[in-house]
Amino acid sequence: MDYRHLGSSGLKISEITYGNWLTHGSQVENDVATQCVRAALEAGITTFDTADVYANTQAETVLGDALKGERRESLEIFTKVYFPTGPKGPNDTGLSRKHIMESIDGSLRRLQTDHVDLYQAHRYDSFTPLEETMQAFADVVRAGKAHYIGVSEWTADQLRAGVELARDLGFQLVSSQPQYSMLWRVIEDEVVPASRELGVSQIVWSPIAQGVLSGKYKPGQELPAGSRATDEKGGADMIKRYMRDDVLERVQQLVPVAQELDLTMAQLAVAWVLQNDNVAAALIGASRPEQVHENVAASGVTIPAELMTRIDEALGDVVERDAAKTAEQTPKERFC
Incomplete structure (x- = not known):
């Protein structure tokens, strides 16, 4: 496993990072989730x-249980705040001071x-003053409840404003967590250049494009039983944009x-995503331990320039x- 600095900070993280978005607390049993974490x-x-929103807080609980007994100093544990959890009351969402301060305590409790x-x-909050949000994050850091602050799916302009306020308030905003893969490169023209300028790294999600880039979906063929494309709990909705023969035919050319x-x-x-020097880590998930071992083999791989061109x-x-x-990822209305 190779390790990379997160943004301009001194923190190093594993360039393959384990995420439990669509699995823990929902798609796989807790004992299997624990096996994946052990792997x-x-x-x-x-x-x-x-x-906190994954499986309505259950993913944090499962991860906390799975990591119980590990040396805390040897781990880097990340979580997020924005989306509604619990009974979804009027203040159970967003980046208000109230929601942030209450959410961090809940997350710490569940993560043990x-x-x-x-x-x-987890998203940019257009309904709360950015100054209020960043002051709350500053207080979370000063209270010792978080070492660093990051964002997810923020635009280049949102990042610039956030980093400027963070610096004024004396803490580090070091990371951005966007979707990024061979098929989804929307961050390359604006977010990545701004991030390099600001000392922010990407922690990218869905590097395998919800499994499409694994090549298991073939044009004109039935969907594999038990695959994400057949998952009615949310997986099928996420992957449907790629379930077109023109996309699947192109993917097969990568074999x-x-x-x-x-x-x-x-x-x-x-x-491929790790070839981008602004990417600190690729997030992988797993529904069985063998998937973890397979994906980890991508660490340290260098893809020659001529093959990068062939991929394009x-x-x-x-x-x-x-x-x-x-910008379309910024919620246009309150969830509660």
Whole structure:
């Protein structure tokens, strides 16, 4: 396992980071989730990412139980705040001071720790003054409940404003957590250049494009039983944008590239996002321990420039590059 600095900070994290968004507390049983976490630890993963909204707080609880007994100083535990949890009352969402201060305590309790290494704004909150949000984060850091602050799916302009306020308030905003893969490159034109300028790293989610880049979905063929594309709990909705024959045909053209590097298609996808020097980590999930071991093999892989070009040529115009897609992630209304 290779490790990278998070932003301009001194914190190092495993470049393959274990995330439990669509699995723990919902799609897999708790004992299997624990087995996956154990597999991650055995593979050298030290960084674990979750959020209070995942499985309506259950994902944090499962992760806390799975990491119980591990040396806390040897781990980097990340979580997030924004989306509604609990009974979804009028203040159970967003980035108000009230919601942040109450949410961090709930997350720490469920994770069975007195601090998280990174506390992230899960989305930008257009309904709360940014000054209020950043002051609350500053107080969370000063209280020792989080070491660093990050964000998820913020635009370049939102990042600039957040980093400026963070510096004025005396804490570090060090990371951005966007979707990023061979098929989804919307951060490349604006978010990544701004992040390099600001000393912010990317922790990217869905590097395998919800499993599409594993190559298991074939054009014109039935969906594999038990796959994410057949999951009615949310997985099918997330992956449907890629369930087109033109996309799946292009993805199949990557098979020779993976073979040339002696990688699986999933390993190629994870290795590809790690070629971007602004990416500190690729988030992987797992529904069984073998998936963890497979994806970890992407750590330390270098894809030659000529093969990076072949990947671009193979995927062609099915790649989404529109920078405006990041702004679309900012909620347009309150959830409660």
